Amino acid sequence: METTEEIIKILKGNIVYTETCNSFEMVENGYIVVDGNYVEGVYKDLPDKYKHFNIKNYGDRLIIPGFIDLHTHGAQFAIRGIGYDKELLPWLETYTFPEEAKFSNKDYAEKVYREFVNELYTEGTTRAVIFGTIHQEATEILMELLEGKEIISYVGKVNMDRNCPDFLKENADESIRTTIQWIESCHNKYKFVKPIITPRFVPTCSDSLMKALGDIAINNSIPVQSHLSENTDEIKWVGELHPDCESYGAVYDKYNLFGKTKTIMAHCVHLTEEEISKIIKNQVFIAHCPSSNINLSSGISPISKLLKNNAPLGLGSDIAGGETLSMLSVMSCAVKVSKLRKVCYGEDEMSLTIPEVFYLATKGGGKFFGKVGSFEGGYEFDALVIDDDNLWKVRKGKIEERIERLIYLGSSKNIMSRYVFGKEV
Amino acid sequence: METTEEIIKILKGNIVYTETCNSFEMVENGYIVVDGNYVEGVYKDLPDKYKHFNIKNYGDRLIIPGFIDLHTHGAQFAIRGIGYDKELLPWLETYTFPEEAKFSNKDYAEKVYREFVNELYTEGTTRAVIFGTIHQEATEILMELLEGKEIISYVGKVNMDRNCPDFLKENADESIRTTIQWIESCHNKYKFVKPIITPRFVPTCSDSLMKALGDIAINNSIPVQSHLSENTDEIKWVGELHPDCESYGAVYDKYNLFGKTKTIMAHCVHLTEEEISKIIKNQVFIAHCPSSNINLSSGISPISKLLKNNAPLGLGSDIAGGETLSMLSVMSCAVKVSKLRKVCYGEDEMSLTIPEVFYLATKGGGKFFGKVGSFEGGYEFDALVIDDDNLWKVRKGKIEERIERLIYLGSSKNIMSRYVFGKEV
Numbered sequence: 057m058e059t060t061e062e063i064i065k066i067l068k069g070n071i072v073y074t075e076t077c078n079s080f081e082m083v084e085n086g087y088i089v090v091d092g093n094y095v096e097g098v099y100k101d102l103p104d105k106y107k108h109f110n111i112k113n114y115g116d117r118l119i120i121p122g123f124i125d126l127h128t129h130g131a132q133f134a135i136r137g138i139g140y141d142k143e144l145l146p147w148l149e150t151y152t153f154p155e156e157a158k159f160s161n162k163d164y165a166e167k168v169y170r171e172f173v174n175e176l177y178t179e180g181t182t183r184a185v186i187f188g189t190i191h192q193e194a195t196e197i198l199m200e201l202l203e204g205k206e207i208i209s210y211v212g213k214v215n216m217d218r219n220c221p222d223f224l225k226e227n228a229d230e231s232i233r234t235t236i237q238w239i240e241s242c243h244n245k246y247k248f249v250k251p252i253i254t255p256r257f258v259p260t261c262s263d264s265l266m267k268a269l270g271d272i273a274i275n276n277s278i279p280v281q282s283h284l285s286e287n288t289d290e291i292k293w294v295g296e297l298h299p300d301c302e303s304y305g306a307v308y309d310k311y312n313l314f315g316k317t318k319t320i321m322a323h324c325v326h327l328t329e330e331e332i333s334k335i336i337k338n339q340v341f342i343a344h345c346p347s348s349n350i351n352l353s354s355g356i357s358p359i360s361k362l363l364k365n366n367a368p369l370g371l372g373s374d375i376a377g378g379e380t381l382s383m384l385s386v387m388s389c390a391v392k393v394s395k396l397r398k399v400c401y402g403e404d405e406m407s408l409t410i411p412e413v414f415y416l417a418t419k420g421g422g423k424f425f426g427k428v429g430s431f432e433g434g435y436e437f438d439a440l441v442i443d444d445d446n447l448w449k450v451r452k453g454k455i456e457e458r459i460e461r462l463i464y465l466g467s468s469k470n471i472m473s474r475y476v477f478g479k480e481v
Numbered sequence: 482m483e484t485t486e487e488i489i490k491i492l493k494g495n496i497v498y499t500e501t502c503n504s505f506e507m508v509e510n511g512y513i514v515v516d517g518n519y520v521e522g523v524y525k526d527l528p529d530k531y532k533h534f535n536i537k538n539y540g541d542r543l544i545i546p547g548f549i550d551l552h553t554h555g556a557q558f559a560i561r562g563i564g565y566d567k568e569l570l571p572w573l574e575t576y577t578f579p580e581e582a583k584f585s586n587k588d589y590a591e592k593v594y595r596e597f598v599n600e601l602y603t604e605g606t607t608r609a610v611i612f613g614t615i616h617q618e619a620t621e622i623l624m625e626l627l628e629g630k631e632i633i634s635y636v637g638k639v640n641m642d643r644n645c646p647d648f649l650k651e652n653a654d655e656s657i658r659t660t661i662q663w664i665e666s667c668h669n670k671y672k673f674v675k676p677i678i679t680p681r682f683v684p685t686c687s688d689s690l691m692k693a694l695g696d697i698a699i700n701n702s703i704p705v706q707s708h709l710s711e712n713t714d715e716i717k718w719v720g721e722l723h724p725d726c727e728s729y730g731a732v733y734d735k736y737n738l739f740g741k742t743k744t745i746m747a748h749c750v751h752l753t754e755e756e757i758s759k760i761i762k763n764q765v766f767i768a769h770c771p772s773s774n775i776n777l778s779s780g781i782s783p784i785s786k787l788l789k790n791n792a793p794l795g796l797g798s799d800i801a802g803g804e805t806l807s808m809l810s811v812m813s814c815a816v817k818v819s820k821l822r823k824v825c826y827g828e829d830e831m832s833l834t835i836p837e838v839f840y841l842a843t844k845g846g847g848k849f850f851g852k853v854g855s856f857e858g859g860y861e862f863d864a865l866v867i868d869d870d871n872l873w874k875v876r877k878g879k880i881e882e883r884i885e886r887l888i889y890l891g892s893s894k895n896i897m898s899r900y901v902f903g904k905e906v
Contacts, residue, residue: 134875137889138882140816141834171874353820353832379813379889388804391565393821395778400825407778409566449596450559457563464562464804467892 065090065478066106069114069441070455071098073121073431077363077415081431082455087111088119088431088439093478095435114441114473118458120414121429122182122438122476123383124421127281127322127343127372129187130198130211131156131165133172137379140351144287144377147352149221152376156189156214157223165194166201172381173201177481179382180471182438183425185210185281185320185343185372187254190226192238199242199249206481208425208438212254212281213238215269220260228265235269239276248477250278253317257283258294258307270312279318279424281343282308285331286323287354305331315340320424322372323348324362325355332365341368341424344416346390348377356397359390360406363416370421371413387413387463410460441473442466490515490903491531494539494866495880496523498546498856502788502840506856507880512536513544515862518903522858539866539898543883545839546854547607547863547901548808549846552706552747552768552797554612555623555636556581556590558597562804565776569712569802572777574646577801581614581639582648590619591626597806598626602906604807605896607863608850610635610706610745610768610797612679615651617663624667624674631906633850633863637679637706638663640694645685653690660694664701673902675703678742682708683719683732695737704743704849707733710756711748712779730756740765745849747797748773749787750780757790766793766849769841771815773802781822784815785831788841795846796838812838812888835885866898867891 067090071083081098089096089106102111132152139151159165176184186202186209188195195213202209213235217228226234235253242251253273255261261269273280285291285304294304301307305321305328308314314321315338322343327335335342344359363369371390373381380386390413397405408416422429428436445452447461447470462470474481492515496508506523514521514531527536557577564576584590601609611627611634613620620638627634638660642653651659660678667676678698680686686694698705710716710729719729726732730746730753733739739746740763747768752760760767769784788794796815798806805811815838822830833841847854853861872886872895887895899906 137872137886138878140885140889168875350817350820353824355824356821379886392775395775396781396818396821396825399778399780400821447562450593453563460565461562461804464565 063092064106064109066102066109066111067114067119067439068111069117069119071119071431072455072459074411074415074419075430075432077412077420079411080414080456080459084455090437090478093436095431095433095437097433098431117472118442118444120440120442121418121422121431122440122474123180123417124370124425124429125176125181125184125373125381125383126320126341126370126421126424127185127345127374128381129375130169130172131159131187131189132376133175134168136376143289144352144354145289153221153224159189159191159194162193162197165191165197169198169201173205173207175381176207177205177474178468180440180468180474181207181381181383182474182476183208183422183428185252185424187212187214187281190214190216190224192234195238196241199246202249203246206248206476206479208248208476210250210252210279210281212252214254214256215265216256216260217265218260218262228262228268231265232268235272239272239278253278253280255282255313258304259290259297266311266313270316273317274312277317280313281320281322282313284308284321284324285326286349287352288326291326303328303331305334309334314338318424322374323354323357325349325357332362332367336365336367339368341370343370343372344390345372345374345378346393347379347386348374350389350393351379352377356393356400358397358405359394360408363412368423369416370424371416382467383417384463384466387417390416410456410463413463414459437475437478439475440471442470443472444470446470488517489531489534491527491534491536492539492544492864493536494542494544496544496856497880497884499836499840499844500855500857502837502845504836505839505881505884509880513856515903518861520856520858520860520862523856542897543867543869545865545867546843546847546856547865547899548605548842549795549850549854550601550606550609550798550806550808551745551766551795551846551849552610552770552799553806554800555594555597556584556612556614557801558600559593561801568714569777569779570714578646578649584614584616584619587618587622590616590622594623594626598630598632600806601632602630602899603893605865605893605899606632606806606808607899607901608633608847608853610677610849612637612639612706615639615641615649617659620663621666624671627674628671631673631901631904633673633901635675635677635704635706637677639679639681640690641681641685642690643685643687653687653693656690657693660697664697664703678703678705680707680738683729684715684722691736691738695741698742699737702742705738706745706747707738709733709746709749710751711774712777713751716751728753728756730759734759739763743849747799748779748782750774750782757787757792761790761792764793766795768795768797769815770797770799770803771818772804772811773799775814775818776804777802781818781825783822783830784819785833788837793848794841795849796841807892808842809888809891812842815841835881835888838888839884862900862903864900865896867895868897869895871895
């Protein structure tokens with residue numbers, strides 16, 4: 057058994073986090089006391105009882121929570137940053153489905169997923185919620201790589217049995233059987249990685265498949281992830297496929313895939329008022345994916361309004377719709393795009409502030425994982441130590457300015473240390 | 482005198498450039514023959530007469546034209562990436578004017594400008610058109626630093642004599658006298674750097690100052706740069722200040738600052754049809770600054786429409802409205818923002834293609850400097866050699882995909898060599 061000395065960790069530096077989205081909590085030259093896996097407290101002056109412990113002194117560096125990526129596609133890593141000449145549906149047909157089909161090959165899957173997981177680590181993402189492909193073996197390879205790198209994550213074997221090319225189509229029975237088998241094979245297998253039920257999106261999932269997936273989620277207490285209201289053509293199509301449902305979101309709800317267990321819906325660009333109400337009532341998480349929404353010309357999500365309405369919200373890199381796994385880049389994109397809502401849709405629209413976007417990338421998304429993404433007492437300790445000297449060659453700014461510039465100009469090279477669940481990784 | 486062997490340079494690699502904005506010219510494993518400062522030709526097979534020359538073989542790397550930045554503020558380098566919570570006019574008052582006032586101190590100017598020039602070089606900008614401040618000495622420091630780094634550039638001592646704080650205001654006579662003195666002191670002083678007449682923008686320049694600056698430009702055959710129609714509050718203000726003029730652009734035109742000598746107008750987000758006609762008639766260059774236009778909530782420029790109408794067009798980083806000098810980042814921002822015009826303003830709007838934005842960052846902006854920004858015969862040879870291996874860990878894409886991903890995900894670390902006016906720098 058570990059002694060107390062080994063369990064207590066103390067880090068010193070400029071500590072920044074967000075309890076609420078309204079402002080930063082900042083302690084310059086402060087201390088974070090970590091007890092095992094959890095934050096014990098943040099202090100301007102270290103309490104006497106901790107004074108005999110070793111202190112890891114990071115000097116003038118920033119210590120911030122690790123980044124949370126609520127939506128991304130590991131299997132699309134090799135096609136990120138190319139092919140943004142199409143909108144969602146033709147983009148899937150032209151670029152994405154052919155790429156995902158390659159994951160029937162385990163060697164290819166291992167090669168791509170290894171680079172994907174390394175990049176997640178490099179970019180300071182300590183927790184992620186990830187789409188795989190329809191292939192069980194490839195999905196398990198991804199899970200093992202994440203486990204090895206100690207990135208705490210939910211991973212989904214994708215289900216899709218209609219409106220997709222034959223080379224990437226399951227039949228409903230096979231899809232359900234494989235999913236159950238996969239869930240069983242995951243049981244107690246990983247410390248850091250968990251399965252998540254993953255119907256790709258309504259257009260590619262038959263009613264019987266969605267019904268079965270809802271049952272599997274509930275019976276096994278497993279969360280759910282999918283896509284919602286990303287693109288206007290997609291929404292129109294869902295309306296044609298499900299004329300009995302009031303909205304796109306109502307289709308998922310019909311099949312117990314909309315908050316019966318913990319749920320993330322990615323995008324949510326064009327929600328109806330009814331969908332917003334249901335999201336808030338069911339506490340469905342929205343993964344806001346600004347980079348993807350702009351690259352695929354999907355639109356500008358009313359993210360400030362959703363935040364003001366207390367919808368559960370986090371950010372998603374959504375590669376390969378988004379071009380990068382860098383949550384810094386996703387944050388700056390979220391702020392930029394939010395400004396254009398005001399420009400395009402008028403004065404009532406608000407843009408995201410820097411504390412708001414920082415909150416979304418840490419505590420907002422972190423809530424999906426529990427008490428994660430903040431340095432409040434009792435939170436799981438995920439942290440990044442940031443050396444931003446290269447961004448401040450003339451003179452160093454105030455802490456808040458350093459965070460703002462980090463978001464606009466920082467990159468993985470500014471991340472000098474990473475902690476996940478109390479441990480440096 | 483140099484021998485022929487010393488004057489002829491031959492580079493081998495994957496050569497990419499744009500003769501028009503419609504498509505890339507690509508020669509895989511091709512040769513560029515450079516004769517002194519100029520491109521002699523691009524060849525798939527090297528002509529016999531060049532076979533005895535040494536060949537600089539860059540292997541599988543890309544060779545592209547150097548980047549052209551048509552609009553940026555050297556003196557705002559230290560405040561880039563912070564303070565994007567305000568729109569143009571309050572942003573100038575709150576952040577920009579106080580920062581520019583510091584350039585009365587030569588030591589501070591030297592410190593900031595040195596970092597600015599180093600970063601231009603690092604980011605692969607081979608030519609730039611730059612605002613200084615009202616201070617003659619500081620502006621000359623900037624010019625000397627650019628000359629030392631061999632970045633071909635136009636630099637402006639800023640003029641402003643009204644509607645600005647006393648600590649950054651000239652009187653008209655002093656402003657005119659200093660400008661003439663500065664122009665004279667630049668005469669034959671630099672090989673790579675030239676002066677450009679720089680009224681800040683209409684709101685801060687009195688009629689008598691603008692009239693005098695127009696005269697100076699014409700009498701000395703010196704080009705002109707300023708800002709035009711960036712922000713709706715600004716445009717309204719110009720209308721109140723100059724009720725006799727049909728438009729914002731017409732004010733500059735009235736004072737011979739709108740194409741009488743070679744002219745760049747930055748931003749041009751909200752142009753009237755009359756202004757567009759005058760821009761095309763007078764062949765005024767538009768510096769499109771997408772990053773700044775989004776950061777300061779200025780709007781979305783109808784850039785595809787301007788391109789289709791053959792308006793002279795290039796890109797500007799516009800720090801500190803823009804957060805970065807990276808023209809790769811400005812290019813990706815231009816494409817992204819152009820997609821949102823369609824989303825917000827409807828089907829008639831077009832988004833920028835990858836060849837179009839590459840053209841804007843090279844040959845489009847290069848036209849301001851003459852035959853610059855392309856590898857056609859007779860063009861001045863500016864080039865970047867790009868090592869993009871770190872972007873293609875799974876498998877390397879086709880040349881066009883490599884350019885697209887470079888724009889979306891590349892950075893200065895992908896630039897392995899730089900050539901300016903025929904010489905490696």
